[in-house]
Amino acid sequence: MQLTQIFDRRLAVGLLLVLGALLALSPAGLRQAEQLSAQDISHMVTGKSDHVTAEEVSAWIIDKQPDLLIVDLRSSEEYQQYHLPGAVNIPLTRLFEPESLDQLSDLYTIVLYSNGGTHAAQAWVLLQQMGIKSYVMLGGLNYWVDAILNPQPPGDLAADSEILQYQFRKGASGFFNGGGVSVEQENQPAQSDAPRPKLPPRRKKKGEEGC
Amino acid sequence: MSAPFYKFDLFGYETGLVIAFLIGVAFGFTLERAGFSSSRKLALQFYLRDMTVLKVMFTAIIVAMTGLLYLNLADVLDMSKIYLNPTVLYPQMLGGAIMGVGFVIGGYCPGTSLVASAIGKIDGFFYVGGALLGMLIYGEVFPFFQDLTTSGAMGNATLSDWLNLRPGVVAFLVILMALGLFYVAEMLEKRFGEKA
Numbered sequence: 001m002q003l004t005q006i007f008d009r010r011l012a013v014g015l016l017l018v019l020g021a022l023l024a025l026s027p028a029g030l031r032q033a034e035q036l037s038a039q040d041i042s043h044m045v046t047g048k049s050d051h052v053t054a055e056e057v058s059a060w061i062i063d064k065q066p067d068l069l070i071v072d073l074r075s076s077e078e079y080q081q082y083h084l085p086g087a088v089n090i091p092l093t094r095l096f097e098p099e100s101l102d103q104l105s106d107l108y109t110i111v112l113y114s115n116g117g118t119h120a121a122q123a124w125v126l127l128q129q130m131g132i133k134s135y136v137m138l139g140g141l142n143y144w145v146d147a148i149l150n151p152q153p154p155g156d157l158a159a160d161s162e163i164l165q166y167q168f169r170k171g172a173s174g175f176f177n178g179g180g181v182s183v184e185q186e187n188q189p190a191q192s193d194a195p196r197p198k199l200p201p202r203r204k205k206k207g208e209e210g211c
Numbered sequence: 212m213s214a215p216f217y218k219f220d221l222f223g224y225e226t227g228l229v230i231a232f233l234i235g236v237a238f239g240f241t242l243e244r245a246g247f248s249s250s251r252k253l254a255l256q257f258y259l260r261d262m263t264v265l266k267v268m269f270t271a272i273i274v275a276m277t278g279l280l281y282l283n284l285a286d287v288l289d290m291s292k293i294y295l296n297p298t299v300l301y302p303q304m305l306g307g308a309i310m311g312v313g314f315v316i317g318g319y320c321p322g323t324s325l326v327a328s329a330i331g332k333i334d335g336f337f338y339v340g341g342a343l344l345g346m347l348i349y350g351e352v353f354p355f356f357q358d359l360t361t362s363g364a365m366g367n368a369t370l371s372d373w374l375n376l377r378p379g380v381v382a383f384l385v386i387l388m389a390l391g392l393f394y395v396a397e398m399l400e401k402r403f404g405e406k407a
Contacts, residue, residue, distance in 0.1 A: 016273065016390065019281075020386035021383060023277065023281070023284075023378075023379035023380075023382045024377075024379045024382070026284055026379050028284040028377075028379040029280050029290050029378025029379060029382075030283075030290075031283050031286060031289075043220070044220060047220065
């Protein structure tokens with residue numbers, strides 16, 4: 001039997017008109033998801049989709065990812081002393097003011113950091129509830145200084161993966177320290193002859209969709 | 212609401228690629244079955260003798276539109292989380308015109324040329340090769356066009372925002388438009404088609 005015999009044309013046209021007319025009377029297309037529940041957020045935390053490592057962030061900076069927005073949540077005095085290259089300073093107390101939120105467009109991969117990890121993680125939860133997707137830099141600036149700026153060589157019995165990680169950090173450290181310049185003088189443009197570290201793949205995010 | 216699944220982190224990037232691959236295969240298969248691998252059939256569209264392309268494409272549009280809106284009404288799908296291709300008016304008008312001319316000359320659009328290549332049509336291979344060459348040239352002369360690529364940028368523009376109507380009302384108007392065009396298409400086929 002032909003399909004055209006099952007679906008009569010007049011029936012199809014009538015059905016479409018009824019479905020369309022019902023849509024015209026309905027609030028279809030305007031209904032939005034409610035805020036994330038505490039359970040949704042805890043799933044994201046345990047699923048580790050809430051954070052990036054300092055190594056990933058360093059690779060993105062070195063690679064000049066155009067959509068990277070690094071947010072320094074500390075006070076402006078601390079920001080003046082040292083901050084990640086390219087980071088913008090939005091102290092946590094001002095994060096939820098409209099002009100600050102305007103900067104957090106979803107076209108960016110937003111990375112939050114504070115000194116430890118606590119403030120950044122708290123800001124992450126609050127932003128998540130407002131529907132703004134971001135990542136916490138794991139370990140905060142303390143870990144960044146230890147691991148990226150002053151990496152310690154692994155011991156003699158280290159596994160290959162540890163040695164690789166050290167080599168990456170060493171290369172990144174050359175980049176961020178501007179070739180031997182100490183942390184305090186970091187504000188100079190970063191230049192380095194250190195070997196370019198191998199970059200981990202970037203996380204896929206919204207702005208890259210489409211054909 | 213639990214969809215779009217990817218946006219709600221129900222699966223990751225890699226799974227998304229696998230799903231996209233499966234949907235792509237189904238899409239290509241359907242296009243082939245609708246006869247879209249034949250450049251002759253596709254070109255007949257422009258001589259108003261075979262309006263299959265218009266009918267298939269517009270059917271796909273209204274089925275998808277109606278389905279998405281009803282899923283939203285049923286609180287399954289959050290429309291605001293669906294990716295929209297941003298509207299950049301002038302380059303898209305120019306690109307549309309170039310693609311249309313290419314469609315008339317070559318008998319394929321980019322998607323159907325891949326469908327034709329997949330079943331081994333030689334003209335399809337030539338079309339895909341031409342498209343890749345065009346992309347390479349565009350990439351090389353891109354700085355020349357850079358200002359054009361952002362002219363008339365309107366962000367995520369939708370008909371309902373532009374007309375200031377609810378999405379459901381716009382959907383109803385699009386359905387009426389589709390039915391009108393189907394009627395006109397059949398008239399044209401009767402008048403110009405091969406078999407009278």
